[in-house]
Amino acid sequence: MKIYHLFAVFVIICGSARCLSATEKGENFVFDKADIQFLKEVELLDQRYEREGMVYHDEALNAYVTRIGMSMLPAGTAPEHVKWAFKVVRDPMANAFALPNGSIFVTTGLLSLLDSEDQLASVLAHEITHVTDRHSYLGNRDYRKKSTIKSIAEFAGRMAPGNTDWGASIQLAAMMVPAMMDFSILGYRRELERDADMYAFTKIIEGNYDPREMPKTFRLLEERDEAEPPPKGAIYSDHPKLEDRISYINAEIASKAPPLVAADALAERRVRYQNLTEGIVREDIRISIMAGRPRTALARANKLLQFHPDSADNLYSQAEAYRGLGPWTAHPMEAELTRSGLKRDESLGSRFTYDEEEKVLLRKPEGQATWSENKAKAQEGYEKALAINPNHAKAYLGLGRIYELDSKNKEALMAYQKYLELSPNGQESFSVTQRIAALKRLTEQ
């Protein structure tokens, strides 16, 4: 390949790069046909979340999240095609996201991870910026534009004759342009995320919340209860690195020196947050166990019990988390957190179901020992819950399951019968009736 061929490749890539830098901002946004079509898709997605039972409805909690969200909105009327709605979505992964139609979602996983109202306010303010500054539309426009360049480059690469220097040059450029476009799409999105952080910082000060809670929120997002790889590095992510976010927010705090929030006001808001999210955290524990994240479930249950140690429901949730742990330890072992350990876990997870992995662990003596420990803690939790509330039907159900696992059939039978007596029309009544019949057959033999 001659020097002018390489020059041609350089020109093609620079031409594409010019397109990369042509990113838009949200001021004076004017809708075009593609944006309206995008909005329609978004509306349907919003309806689908509701229809498929992903959205959690709890009057008090919804009113609380909405009140905080509304206090973070910019002054004036809502932007065109925006109708503000703040919703809680059932997902154990800590996350929040905004749809461009004004629907802002926080997951149960995030609500149970956060500690205070101030932290929630900062998350909501961040998401609101994505809507007011039209980030989704801009992101979509940017994606469409760069995808077009990718398609043209790929087409040119396919059509170019491979046996000439020019053809080879075009093919080389065609190989490089799509990768550049992908990186550029992510780079643009990271810029928008930074803008959203900056707006959130200003807005929470205006709302008399403490911006020092923002870096704490990022730290919480870094926490890992499960043995799973951390979020991918900055090159692949559409958010800036958490460390970068912490440092630029800390720099803002240092330069703007926002007034300190009175400690009693902070504490009051913290208690209010914990009171109003207690129910959703229990729901999150349940779905975390179901999603094969029992360590996260246990961490959340322990946090609940620190706040409200005499609650039968909280004790029951903790017991459920211990039962859900099975042969797994409460915290990841060091070997699990090494690079090879994480890789092994990922590979096992793709090949085996959760139940199969559990069986493999139970074959090992250490797995059996951990399971015995977890079972004992679960049993203790159910019993404590029943000591506080003797009519806690689900605690009887949990006890029955533990007894059954230990082949204490008579005790299991009694616990199940007690469950049915207390909750004859409960959702689990059919499976419990089946268990009772099976146990009766066993005890008769």
Place this chain on the structure above:
Amino acid sequence: MNARTMFLIALFSSCVLSATAVEYIHPKLKEHEVSVKVAVVLPAQVDIEKHGVKGVSGMGQESDDAGRQVTFEVGKALSNRGITIENPFTEEALKSNEDLRLAMADVQQRFDQTERQLFKKEKDVKNGRFSLGDSVTVLNPNGKIDVFIIVRSVGAKETKSKAFMTGGLLGMAMSGEAEFRTRVAIVDAKNGDILFIGDFVSSGLPSDKVYEHSFKKIPFQ
């Protein structure tokens, strides 16, 4: 290659590729250990994407419509095999009953969690490897339902211009209908065992006849 030859190739390919199906049956079903008389088809989840020169975009309305159609077609095919189809989870029922909606979401989510391993080695259904666990009984409180039918389908539709850019004139001639991969799972409503999986690849959504042909291989009692 002239236009006529290309048209014949396109016609031949579309006939051959119109629908292919593979199915795997749990031994319990094969050996008549499970009796299937009453089934409930859970709302099918269908996702269709449009692949164009300007990238990939969703087709929400088409996906929702296809979801309703697939739910209906699968039910019709089972009904033709003598299975009673009950429909307690209508859109209205789910809309007005929060507990039911959440229970349904839980069961669908349980399936999604097993999906990764199940779709990777579907033939293991023959060894009775997969189960959603007895948590599925939350949708079967009085035990009257024998099986739940869970459907997942993904579709991709190429625009004419994208088809031209990837496959030339032949590609453009063959584009039009979305390509679908649909999986139908029959799940024991009493213990969550996956009793059957049917995997359909088709140009356009499979019709009830395609499902019926596949269900013929199941020895329902």
